[in-house]
Structures are given as structure tokens and as C-alpha cells.
Amino acid sequence: MIEDLGAHRGKTIVFGYDRHVLPELGAYTQALGSCGAIVNAVGGQGQPLHYLTSAESVCRRMLGVGSGLTVGVLVCATGLGVCIAANKFRGLYAARCLSAEDARCARLVNNANVLCLAAASTVDVNRRIIDAFMTTPYEGRKLDELLYLRRLEMDDKDHGGDHHDRHHRGLRSIG
Known part of the structure; x- marks a missing residue:
């Protein structure tokens, strides 16, 4: 985690979400697709979309591939539940971001590797947050x-x- 300097753009994005994202799923997929290859970590048709199982799936996939090669993006109603769950996994550092400035600080200062978003925010706001998170490099501070x-x-x-x-x-x- 500490050694991974630089930005996340171009890394594989492991994406998880709950049912609150479904109406805007296409917009999220498009926003993330402009930043890297997307791996959808959510289960198949008919499986319930629960924030805890989505967070667990994203985190396990990230750790299986190597957290330095991937970045996680999780979206639930508030972003809080997925953030709490993701921070239970050793080596993963999740940040709930409600603004582009939150995302810049999460990367620049804390080298977060899992972005947690609130579906309650607009897709346009979350698109700006995604862009800031993916393009802001960790510079080795703190x-x-x-x-x-x-x-x-x-x-x-x-x-x-x-x-x-x-x-x-x-x-x-x-x-």
C-alpha cells in the first residue's frame, strides 16, 4: 500500500454496488470505463445486490489479483456501509468521498485504493469524484x-x- 506511488488511472477497476445503483448502472460503467478496464464484482442475474456482499467480493478480488494492480470502486446508498466493510480487509484503504476534494485528499495524503461513493449523490457529482480519485497520484506524504x-x-x-x-x-x- 505505502509503496504504490502514482495515480490509479489505467489500473483494473473492480466495481461493486448495491440495488441503489441499478437505475444509473450504465452511467457508472461509462464513467469508470474511461479510467481503466472494469471487472464487475457483483453476482449474476437473480442474486440480491447487497452492499456487504458487493464490498466483500470487490475486496477479495483485489487481494487475489494484488491490490497494487487494481483499484476498487464501491457504491451503495450512502457509501458508508461499503466503506466500513472494505476497511476490514488488510492492505485495503477505503475512503468514502462526497466531493472531488475528498477524493484528491484520499489519494494524495492517504493513498486510498478503494473509492466508496453514495448513490444518493448525482451521477455527475460522482463522475467528478471518480476522475479526481483516479488521476490524483499518491506522493508519499504522511x-x-x-x-x-x-x-x-x-x-x-x-x-x-x-x-x-x-x-x-x-x-x-x-x-
Whole structure:
């Protein structure tokens, strides 16, 4: 995650969504198609479109291929449910973005590799968010913070005691 510098444009896009996207599915597919090859991670005909199963499918596919080669895009009613679910997967960093500025910051500062969108937003707003997320490169800022997150991922068996103190030493905000 930390080593993957640059933008996401041109990577394989693993796309998942829930039923709220169906009326605008063509517009989302078109917007994503201009940024890279799309892999639809949602099940086949007749399967229910649930935000949790879509998020799980996207994340498992990303990890199976290699998260440095793919970028995830998830859309549910608010973007919150898919974001929470995606952040349960080690090495994936999901950001719910409601504006192009959110997307730029998620990439530039935090190197997010899963974009979570709200179907409640208009497709035009989400198209601008997608473009900002795909074209904004991660520039290697805030490495101390990102290394801290990686340590938290690796230390999931330690849920208390001196966890905060042990890992917080030396962490300072860079900007």
C-alpha cells in the first residue's frame, strides 16, 4: 500500500454496488470505463445486490489479483456501509468521498485504493469524484501515519493495554 506511488488511472477497476445503483448502472460503467478496464464484482442475474456482499467480493478480488494492480470502486446508498466493510480487509484503504476534494485528499495524503461513493449523490457529482480519485497520484506524504496504520493491521490480536502508547511513540503529523 505505502509503496504504490502514482495515480490509479489505467489500473483494473473492480466495481461493486448495491440495488441503489441499478437505475444509473450504465452511467457508472461509462464513467469508470474511461479510467481503466472494469471487472464487475457483483453476482449474476437473480442474486440480491447487497452492499456487504458487493464490498466483500470487490475486496477479495483485489487481494487475489494484488491490490497494487487494481483499484476498487464501491457504491451503495450512502457509501458508508461499503466503506466500513472494505476497511476490514488488510492492505485495503477505503475512503468514502462526497466531493472531488475528498477524493484528491484520499489519494494524495492517504493513498486510498478503494473509492466508496453514495448513490444518493448525482451521477455527475460522482463522475467528478471518480476522475479526481483516479488521476490524483499518491506522493508519499504522511509515511509515519501510513506505517502506523500498517502496524495496527498487523497487531490485530492486541486489543488493549499499552497498545496506544507502544505504537504512538514517534508518530507526528507531517502536514
